[in-house]
Structures are given as C-alpha cells and as structure tokens.
Amino acid sequence: MSHASLAFTLADWQQAYRDAAQPAELLHGLLASLDTADNAWISLASAAQLDAQLGDLQALLDQAEGQQSKLPLYGVPFAIKDNIDAAGWATTAACPEFAYAAETDATVVARLRAAGAILIGKTNLDQFATGLVGTRSPHGAVVNSFNADYVSGGSSSGSASVVARGLVPFSLGTDTAGSGRVPAGFNNIVGLKPTKGWLPNTGLVPACRTVDCISIFALTVGDAETVAGIAGGYDAADAYSRQNPNSAPVGMKAAPSFAVPDSLEFFGDTLTQAVFEQALEQLKSLGVTLKTIDFSPFRQLAEQLYYGPWVAERTVAVEGVDPAHIDPVVRGIVENGHRYSACDAYKAEYLRAELSRTINDALTGFDALVVPTSPTIRSLAEMQQEPVLFNSQFGTYTNFTNLADLSALALPAGLRGDGLPAGITLLAPAWHDRALAAFGNRWQASLELPLGATGRALPPQTAATAIPAGSVRVAVVGAHLTGMPLNFQLTTRDAVLVEQTLTSPHYRLYALAGTVPPKPGLARSSDGTSIIVELWDIPLARFGEFVAEIPAPLGIGNLTLADGRSVKGFICEPWALSDARDITSFGGWRAFIASTKK
Structure with missing residues (x-):
C-alpha cells in the first residue's frame, strides 16, 4: 500500500475501488505497512484472517450482483477497541489474564462487516476501559499523535491514535465517562458518542453496563455519521438497546442557539482556554447565538460516576x-465499589434521575450545549505524579453525559500555542445525534483544520441530499413557508429547513377562496410550470401530528421536484379549484402575497 493512501476517508476508499483498485492488494499492503511494535495495536489481523475476510467480501459483492454501491463500506479497513468482540480474535480488555477467544462478532462489528468493512486490528485501551488517560495498560501508554511526551487520552487511546495517524479511516471505541471524546480532542479527530442504546453493546466487555456506549472515531463528521447509521439500530440481544422514537430533529437551523457553562474551569491551562474562547467566536461567526446556563447540576452529576456508588458497576x-x-490504579478504583450498600445505590439513582431531569430541562430551547472536550492535557510525566486527580480533570465536561442520557459529538477546534490539539464537544438530549452531526459538518468545513495528525487538508465535503433516517421530507408551498403564518406548525415539531427549490414544470398554483390564513392550492397540470417550494425535514414521529392539522381541501401527496426527486408535499382536491384564482404566473406564493400588499 502506498503511503499516499494513508489518511483516506471513506470517500477516498470508495473512489479507489471505483478506479479499479483491488481490496486484496490495498489491504495486504496496508497490513504489511503497520508496525507490530506500535502499542496502539494489541492485535493485528493475520494474513489468513485478512484472506478469510476478503473471501467474505467477495461473497457479499456476488450477492450484491457486483454493485459496490450496495456495500457502503466495501473494502474499508477499520479497527476496534479490544473490549469489543470479533469472531476468531482474542478479546483482552488490556488484561492478558482475562483474555478469551470470541466465538461471534459483536453486533456492531457484524453490521460493519456486512456492509463490506474489513477488520484490520484491535486496539490498546486503559485496562477494562477504566480511565481517560491512555496510560493504564500493560502494553504501555499510547502516546499523543502530535507530541509523544503527552497522553493520548483514554480509555479508547489506541482507537483514536490509529485514526489520527490515518492508518484506518474509522475505529470503534467505547464511552462510559468520556472515553470516546477525550482521545478525539487530544488527537484532532471526530468522536461520536451516540445516544445510549443506539449502537448495541452485545459483544462488549462492560465497564458500567447501564451507561456504556460503543462510540466512533473518524477523520470527518460525515464518516462518523455514516458508520453510526450502519452500526446502529435496535438489537433484542442487548437488554439496554433502544428503538429510536424518531421524534428528535435530524438537522439544525441555520442560526442555532447554544448553551455555554456559566463557569468554566481549565485548571490553569491558558492554552486550552484560548482555543475554547476562539471557538466560541468562530461559533458566533457561523450564526450561533450563545447563552450561559447554570452548570452546577452538570458538575454535581459528573461527580457521581467515580465518587459515588456507580463505581460499583465497575466492580x-x-x-x-x-x-x-x-492495573494498580484500576484496581484501586474498582475496589472502592465494595464500600457502597444497596441503599447507597438507590439513593444515588434517585439523585441521578433528579439531576438528569434538571439538566434536560435546562437544555430545552437550545440546539446544543458547547463545552471544552477536556479542560486540559497532561504530559506522561505529570500523569505519573497524579494519575487519579488529572484523570478526574479530563472528565470535567464528559462524566455527566451518559448519566443524563445525552448525545455528544467531539470536534476538533484548533491547535494550542504549543501545537497540541484541543477540541469542543456539542451535547444535546437523547436521539439528537443527527442534528449534532449536521452542525458538526458545518463546523469542520469552516475551520479547515488538517485531518488528525496526518497534515492532510479536509477534502471538499459534498452536501448531503439524502433524506435523513427517521424523518420525512415535506415540500411546503404557501402558509407554511418561512415567515408565513403557519410556519410554526413545522418549527414547533422540530422540523428543519433543508433548501428552497422548484417543482418540476408540471404544476399550477391557485389562491384558494375563503381560507384563513390565505392558502394556495397546488395542482398537477400538463400545461404547468415550476413553482417555488421549501423542503423541510420533519421527525417521522411528528409527521402524523402535522398532517392531522391540515384542513380540507388540502392534503399531503407526492410532489416531483425539478431535479426529479419525489417528496411529500401539499396537494389540493380538484373541487376547490373551480372558484380559485390561478396565480401560476407569480411562480410562487411569496410573490403573490407581495402583490396583494402593493
């Protein structure tokens, strides 16, 4: 494999195969280029394991009748944290004495392989996923990909490192207290911490089973979102798996409102603080309104994860x-679980529920909360001096997330004055993952930072035209347009404006008689023209409410757009058009309304 193919994104891998590159050649080349002494890896695929996967890939391609496009991850290499099972591989959780041979793939791994992905290796971690540092492993500390004197962050240290260095385009980590976010912030990559229960935990060695999440590292937000869409979904084998209610927004409005903690703690780290303050200014330049909120309930809940009965879950x-x-530090943490009684555990759960409610109520009206991914970073030498205290500092803005049932997206934010990366994290209620990703794409494109530690520029990002899963795309033509009297029926249901566009040239527009507020009727016609419409993505579960409010003679049907797409849209029963005014010549409702006001 040529060095040029390092730092490939999913799009780069897909293009390579469209250009007739062969998976066996590229992937055997990649495997041969990987250093077995690199302690970011605990195990790498053997040549035989790779060949077996290539055989499976060919079988998948045959089933897809040779169409690579039906396999969205065709021939794409990936890595997984070594607390996640893969059939035929050892799972160690970075504890050799604990190791066992996995007989089946974790559900997420099986889904990725079914989409064509190839497992290239399993990665190092803080033992039993206990820590945010990347130093608590018998295989040694995984060093920061920018400066080997500093920590990589943990517990998903190896998974973040191999993505940051461009060895694989994505990897799986886990996130209980921030392990899918802190290493992303320390290595200038994206860390998607999904809503609890979206990515099944079947085949995961638990850390805290009630709050564990399998997470995703990638070079771009779009790649992380693609992988989550493939790996996610209900799994009956996981008692904590959940069905997406499809009631949350799938995008974010052009000028969103973000909450910011009213008191920010950086533990004297002025370099990280400067990046965060710069990020807030960048957010404002993107149209974001920032407002401070009381951060004390978040802080109080964060303390519960390691300094309360939740530590007994690790025990x-x-x-x-x-x-x-x-590991001695890990042992010291998990042994603390024996100090707590069942009564303590229930009291802690009541407190968690109360604080979680307070936190989710505080986020009402905001599109996200923005925080530093970590308030500071530490050198390996510093970590040896204060292994518990500094680990705790790293979790300041992460530990509360899963206890409060929030979704999160860690994003690169820039390089500090010393050249080390720093990141921001966006947090929102459960199932807002796609909305966070929609803004994350905008954010990443606006910063134009290099990808991870590769030095490679962010490739041009193509605008997403596909309708996001869990939503219905609706074309509105009249009183529901932006700024019009009934637009609130969309915005109060978390619908998001996608674009203004045109219908195909086969429609006529009418001003209906006696409607309050005034409404148009759209009708298909052989001698029609293109009419201006807005496209809105409305959460699937809210679509029925929206349709229920539509009065006769209007209804929802299928509209054809100028580019050939078909979407749901307003149509009108023919009987109402006999006494309606034909306003097709105006080309759209706004122009007609403007004419009535002259």
Whole structure:
C-alpha cells in the first residue's frame, strides 16, 4: 500500500475501488505497512484472517450482483477497541489474564462487516476501559499523535491514535465517562458518542453496563455519521438497546442557539482556554447565538460516576478477575465499589434521575450545549505524579453525559500555542445525534483544520441530499413557508429547513377562496410550470401530528421536484379549484402575497 493512501476517508476508499483498485492488494499492503511494535495495536489481523475476510467480501459483492454501491463500506479497513468482540480474535480488555477467544462478532462489528468493512486490528485501551488517560495498560501508554511526551487520552487511546495517524479511516471505541471524546480532542479527530442504546453493546466487555456506549472515531463528521447509521439500530440481544422514537430533529437551523457553562474551569491551562474562547467566536461567526446556563447540576452529576456508588458497576464488571492481574490504579478504583450498600445505590439513582431531569430541562430551547472536550492535557510525566486527580480533570465536561442520557459529538477546534490539539464537544438530549452531526459538518468545513495528525487538508465535503433516517421530507408551498403564518406548525415539531427549490414544470398554483390564513392550492397540470417550494425535514414521529392539522381541501401527496426527486408535499382536491384564482404566473406564493400588499 502506498503511503499516499494513508489518511483516506471513506470517500477516498470508495473512489479507489471505483478506479479499479483491488481490496486484496490495498489491504495486504496496508497490513504489511503497520508496525507490530506500535502499542496502539494489541492485535493485528493475520494474513489468513485478512484472506478469510476478503473471501467474505467477495461473497457479499456476488450477492450484491457486483454493485459496490450496495456495500457502503466495501473494502474499508477499520479497527476496534479490544473490549469489543470479533469472531476468531482474542478479546483482552488490556488484561492478558482475562483474555478469551470470541466465538461471534459483536453486533456492531457484524453490521460493519456486512456492509463490506474489513477488520484490520484491535486496539490498546486503559485496562477494562477504566480511565481517560491512555496510560493504564500493560502494553504501555499510547502516546499523543502530535507530541509523544503527552497522553493520548483514554480509555479508547489506541482507537483514536490509529485514526489520527490515518492508518484506518474509522475505529470503534467505547464511552462510559468520556472515553470516546477525550482521545478525539487530544488527537484532532471526530468522536461520536451516540445516544445510549443506539449502537448495541452485545459483544462488549462492560465497564458500567447501564451507561456504556460503543462510540466512533473518524477523520470527518460525515464518516462518523455514516458508520453510526450502519452500526446502529435496535438489537433484542442487548437488554439496554433502544428503538429510536424518531421524534428528535435530524438537522439544525441555520442560526442555532447554544448553551455555554456559566463557569468554566481549565485548571490553569491558558492554552486550552484560548482555543475554547476562539471557538466560541468562530461559533458566533457561523450564526450561533450563545447563552450561559447554570452548570452546577452538570458538575454535581459528573461527580457521581467515580465518587459515588456507580463505581460499583465497575466492580461487578471485573468480578472473577484476580485482583493481582489488574492495573494498580484500576484496581484501586474498582475496589472502592465494595464500600457502597444497596441503599447507597438507590439513593444515588434517585439523585441521578433528579439531576438528569434538571439538566434536560435546562437544555430545552437550545440546539446544543458547547463545552471544552477536556479542560486540559497532561504530559506522561505529570500523569505519573497524579494519575487519579488529572484523570478526574479530563472528565470535567464528559462524566455527566451518559448519566443524563445525552448525545455528544467531539470536534476538533484548533491547535494550542504549543501545537497540541484541543477540541469542543456539542451535547444535546437523547436521539439528537443527527442534528449534532449536521452542525458538526458545518463546523469542520469552516475551520479547515488538517485531518488528525496526518497534515492532510479536509477534502471538499459534498452536501448531503439524502433524506435523513427517521424523518420525512415535506415540500411546503404557501402558509407554511418561512415567515408565513403557519410556519410554526413545522418549527414547533422540530422540523428543519433543508433548501428552497422548484417543482418540476408540471404544476399550477391557485389562491384558494375563503381560507384563513390565505392558502394556495397546488395542482398537477400538463400545461404547468415550476413553482417555488421549501423542503423541510420533519421527525417521522411528528409527521402524523402535522398532517392531522391540515384542513380540507388540502392534503399531503407526492410532489416531483425539478431535479426529479419525489417528496411529500401539499396537494389540493380538484373541487376547490373551480372558484380559485390561478396565480401560476407569480411562480410562487411569496410573490403573490407581495402583490396583494402593493
């Protein structure tokens, strides 16, 4: 594999195969180029394992009748944190004495492989996913991809490192307290921490089973979102898996409103603070309104994860493991779980529920909360001096997330004065993942930072035209347009404006008689023209409410757009057109309304 193919995004891999590159050649070349002494890896695919996967890939392609486009991850290499199962591989959780041979793929791994992805290796981690530092492993500390004197962040240290260095385009990590976000911030990559239960945990060695999330690292937001869409979805085998209610927004308005903590703590790290303050200015330049909110409930909930009975979940997770085989720092943490009673646990759950409600109520009316991904970064030497305190600092803006049932997206924000990366994280209620990604794409394009530690520029991002999963795209033509009297029926249901466009040239527009507020009727006609419409994505679960409010003679049918797309849209029953005024010549409702006011 040529060095030029490092730092490939999903689009680059897809293009390489369209250009007739062969998976066996590229992937054997990639495998041969990887350093077995690189401690970001715990295990790499053997030549035989790779060949077996290539055989499976060919079988998938045959089933797809040779159409690579039916396999969105065709021949794309990826890595997984070594607390996630892959059939035929050992799962170690960075504890060799705990290791076992996995007989089946974790559900997320099976789904990625079914889409054509090829597992190239399993990555190093803070043992049993306990830590945010990347130093608590018998395989040694995974160093920062920008400066080897500094930590990479954890616990998903290896998964972040191999993506940041462009060895694979995406990897799976896990996130209980921030392990899918802190390493992303420290390595200038994207970390998608999904809504709890969206990506199934079947085949995951648990850390805190009630709050664990399998997470995704990628070079771009679009790639992370694509992978999540493939790996996510309900899994009956996971007791904590959930169905997406499809009631949350799937995009974000052009001028969103973000909450910011009213008190920010950087522990004296002025370099990280400067990047965050610069990021807030950049957000304003993108049209974001910022407003401070009381951060104390977030902080109080964050403290529960390591300094309350929740630590007993980690104790349960390592039951049966000889304490002598556990990293001393990790052992010290998990042994604390024995201090708490069942009464303590219930009291902690009541507090969690109360604080979670307070937090979610505080975020009402905002599109997201923006925080530093980590308030500071530490050198390996510093970490040895204060392994618990500095780890705790890293979790300041992450530890509360899963306890409060929030979705999160860690984004690169810039390089500090010393050249180390710093990041921001956007947080929102459960199932707002796609809305966060929609803004994350805008953010990443606006910064034009290099991809990870590769030095490669962000490639041009193509605008998404596909209708997001969990939504219905509706064309509105009259009183529901932006600024018109009934637009609130869309915005109060978290619908998001996608674009203004035209119908195909086969429609006529009429001003209906006696409607309040005034409404038009759109009718298909052989001698019609193109009419201006707005396209809105409305959450699937809210679509029925919206349709229920539409009065006769209007209804919802299928409209054809000028570019051939078909979307849901307003149509009118023919009987109402006999006494309606034909206003087709205006080309759209706005122009007609303007003419009535002259």
